Amino acid sequence: MALQVFTAVTGAGWESALVGALDRDDHGVTVVRRCVDVSDLLAAAATGTGQAALLSAELRRLDGDAVARLHAAGVAVVGLVEPGDEQAAQRLRQLGVSQVLPADADPESIAEALRNAVAGVPAGGHDVADLRAALPVPEIPDAPEPPTVGRGRVVAVWGPTGAPGRTTVAVGVADEAARLGTSALLVDADVYGGVVAQVLGLLDESPGLAGAARQAGAGTLDSRTLVALAWAVRPQLRVLTGPARADRWPELRPAAVTAVLEEARRVAELTVVDCAFNVEDDEELSFDTAAPRRNGATLAVLEHADTVLCVTGADPVALQRGIRALDQLRDVLPQVEPLLVVNQVRRGPVPGDPRREVGDALERFTGRRPRWFLPADRRATDAALAAGRTLAEVAAGSAVRAELRALAAELAGVPVADAGRRSVLRHRRAG
Numbered sequence: 001m002a003l004q005v006f007t008a009v010t011g012a013g014w015e016s017a018l019v020g021a022l023d024r025d026d027h028g029v030t031v032v033r034r035c036v037d038v039s040d041l042l043a044a045a046a047t048g049t050g051q052a053a054l055l056s057a058e059l060r061r062l063d064g065d066a067v068a069r070l071h072a073a074g075v076a077v078v079g080l081v082e083p084g085d086e087q088a089a090q091r092l093r094q095l096g097v098s099q100v101l102p103a104d105a106d107p108e109s110i111a112e113a114l115r116n117a118v119a120g121v122p123a124g125g126h127d128v129a130d131l132r133a134a135l136p137v138p139e140i141p142d143a144p145e146p147p148t149v150g151r152g153r154v155v156a157v158w159g160p161t162g163a164p165g166r167t168t169v170a171v172g173v174a175d176e177a178a179r180l181g182t183s184a185l186l187v188d189a190d191v192y193g194g195v196v197a198q199v200l201g202l203l204d205e206s207p208g209l210a211g212a213a214r215q216a217g218a219g220t221l222d223s224r225t226l227v228a229l230a231w232a233v234r235p236q237l238r239v240l241t242g243p244a245r246a247d248r249w250p251e252l253r254p255a256a257v258t259a260v261l262e263e264a265r266r267v268a269e270l271t272v273v274d275c276a277f278n279v280e281d282d283e284e285l286s287f288d289t290a291a292p293r294r295n296g297a298t299l300a301v302l303e304h305a306d307t308v309l310c311v312t313g314a315d316p317v318a319l320q321r322g323i324r325a326l327d328q329l330r331d332v333l334p335q336v337e338p339l340l341v342v343n344q345v346r347r348g349p350v351p352g353d354p355r356r357e358v359g360d361a362l363e364r365f366t367g368r369r370p371r372w373f374l375p376a377d378r379r380a381t382d383a384a385l386a387a388g389r390t391l392a393e394v395a396a397g398s399a400v401r402a403e404l405r406a407l408a409a410e411l412a413g414v415p416v417a418d419a420g421r422r423s424v425l426r427h428r429r430a431g
Contacts, residue, residue, distance in 0.1 A: 196241030201388025208241035
């Protein structure tokens, strides 16, 4: 059976001849629709009548989100560029197009590329981030030199509604990891109202994650651009602030956020993402592939993180919310296995030993034993919040800071006892 193909190369002088040559029987390709623009191409892909799309780099309004939606519809993508236009080829690859050919390639080579692209797309779509893993970093003048760390780890800090302390944990883990000598990037991806910038006393009108997502959607995000968009809080800690207003959540498309995380792995050994609480799959909108999904960014982060921390409070109300949130996460992303962090542990809300009582309750209702317990220390956390600084800066001897340091050390794979020596060695190398 011939391969069913859409084309979207309008405006190119070679379009008609190419389509005619491809549609010959001996190539095994049938052009089922010639699309006039991206919207037409996406509409055609939604019909399920084609297996691949052949598009040109000059196609108007082509971005990473459009390519991701084609992949999600099960349509493989092959790009064509003017001969010798390496910049256009690079942009297509950054958008997630793995097969890129010059427009003067012979029809048989293009047909073979279409077949290969279809064979390489798994059922249910293709992950754009996987296609970006080996891309070179282009030169950007006047941008800071990005560090080279290979492939860093991503930790998502998530939890139920009700302010269980997700941001406190995310900021503390990123800060302590940096103080242990691990390069860290803190990302505020809370689409319901992130406050990382305020907690750290940073300007919340900076482009931050929204700016990085826009660059990713346009296929122009690289390590230098990401470093330039992030605040340098200290030599080993950078912060990518979230949207200044909650109504700007449509700027954080899932495919773009995934691409940002993939780039973050190259500039930081540990990326810590402060997530929103809601993991509802937006079912009322999911039938419409053109509609943005508010929770899509959260789901993308949880799905692509190496480790997911579920932060819950230690009182009965918070525990009930945590149990329900874990059930919902299991329904939406059954492959994600979160590690439990119990925050604000203190005597009073529960009888007896709070760690034992809370741990037994969570194990009974979720089948999971908490991995970490963080003691309640309002004086220390209030002082940090009032000053716009971290716990290490205003309450270095607090019990909650000590536990966060141990948590960060485990996530970063750095023994706390060796942290001081590692930091010294890094500073010596930097000098």
